[in-house]
Amino acid sequence: MRTTVEPVSWLHTSVGRKIIMAATGVFLMTFLVVHLAGNLLLLRADGGAAFNAYAEFMSTNPFIRVLEVFLFAGFVIHIYQGIYFISREKKSRPKGYALNNAGANSSIFSRTMRLSAIVVLVFLIVHLRHFFVEHRLLGSPYTMYDLCKAAFENPWYSLFYVVSMVLLGFHLAHGFYSSFQTLGLILNRRIEAVIKWAGAAFALGVPLGFAIIPLYFLVKTF
Amino acid sequence: MRFTLEIWRQKNAQDEGRFEVYEVDGISPNTSFLEMLDILNERLIKEGKEPVAFDHDCREGICGSCGLFINGRAHGPLPNITTCRLYMRHFKDGERIVIEPFRAKPFPVIKDLVVDRSALDRIIQKGGYISVNTGSAPDANSIPIPKAVADRAFDYATCIGCGACVAACKNASAMLFVAAKVSHLAMLPQGQPERRQRVKRMVAQMDSEGFGHCSNTGACAVECPAKIPLSAIAQLQRDYIWANLTPDLYAR
Helix, strand or coil: CCCCCCCCCHHHCHHHHHHHHHHHHHHHHHHHHHHHHHHHHHHCCCCCHHHHHHHHHHHHCHHHHHHHHHHHHHHHHHHHHHHHHHHHHHHHCCCCCCCCCHHHCCCHHHHCHHHHHHHHHHHHHHHHHHHHHHHHHCCCCCCHHHHHHHHHCCHHHHHHHHHHHHHHHHHHHHHHHHHHHHCCCCCCHHHHHHHHHHHHHHHHHHHHHHHHHHHHHHHHHC | CCEEEEEEECCCCCCCCEEEEEEECCCCCCCEHHHHHHHHHHHHHHCCCCCCCCCCCCCCCCCCCCCCEECCEECCCCCCCCHHHCEHHHCCCCCEEEEECCCCCCCCEEECCEECCHHHHHHHHHHCCCCCCCCCCCCCCCCCCCHHHHHHHHHHHCCCCCCHHHHHCCCCCCHHHHHHHHHHHHHCHHHCCCHHHHHHHHHHHHHHCCCCCCCCCCHHHHHCCCCCCCHHHHHHHHHHHHHHHCCCCCCC
16 A cells, blocks of 8 residues: 555554553553452451451442453453454465464563453453353352352362463563553663563563462362 | 585476585585585586576675575674675584575575565665755755764665565564664655655555564664664664654644
């Protein structure tokens, strides 16, 4: 195409969409931290009292309920842009290389964002069905703690959970650095080094924190 | 040294194209990659066959013509070089070498390994310029620019437009190329009048040409012969956000 096709708006260009992806990504990462902090209450040996109180607070506090709307919007926008980028992938290179040694110039995490995204999305759907829909929409008679305990004591569910967390780690290993780069916040080499280090710690620490919980419940059954 | 070459042959843009296998022998380790192709072509001409078409010009790493995708990497197995600066000693004796053209929708194959990279020129036409008054040449250093800033601008200005960033990118994105020009001119006072427009227009043209989106894999910077750093892309992102989110004080 030789002439410039004027974009509908600046957020409809490849760069604009990337900025939306990064901004929602950063927002979702802050959510992960809050979610993890709450989940770690499951490890308290109080029969789930603290965790149930926390779950009760999260599902009734009006401020949290408003934030929840933004959270859903953040997920929907992030996933929508992801699907858009996946649909565009083949268009910019209709004929691929017979031999492509991409491992020589880029990290495995950056090249598997699509795969890790799909696994995390499937996990998200199963996860929402299991806890959010069950507790909030269907009005399950069980407490949140009981729902978690039942789920995590099932080795298949725990395995699925842990595998999903590994892939979430993959997603974050590139996504953390990438979102800061896209928002133009990496101003110099020193900031770059800090962001890369923090990204590695985040990508390792957060999924590990989540994965410890089902493993803890699973080990307790023996 | 002896090599088995698997080379992409394609008569013209309409032709389907296919790989053909050639054996070359008696190659000195200090033969450059392009000279090795010259040796093959001389033989093909003597045999009355069509020589392999490939782009080349300066053969000293400054023109950016020699875009070849060799063994799965833009400009071959070494980082940050052009194909002309790649030597046969960088390969193992008896190695099988796969040679393909740069692949991207905006880079249509003209013949064999030659692709049309004028999409990059059209992006430059949209904003890779500054406005100057004609007349006598201004005195050197009449506009003071700190050395560190001049150095950084020069780092971005060294882009030779070879297209290796596009070839190496998994999304066939031209971001590093566009960002090099945007960042180069963003550093300097001469680049300020068009700064807001430049980034918008160049990004719009990049998309219109059919280049993909950037996903920050960093493959481009590894293959770039001019060593354009990824900080160029961060600068483009800042300029793009700034140009779109803040009001243009000079707009009528």
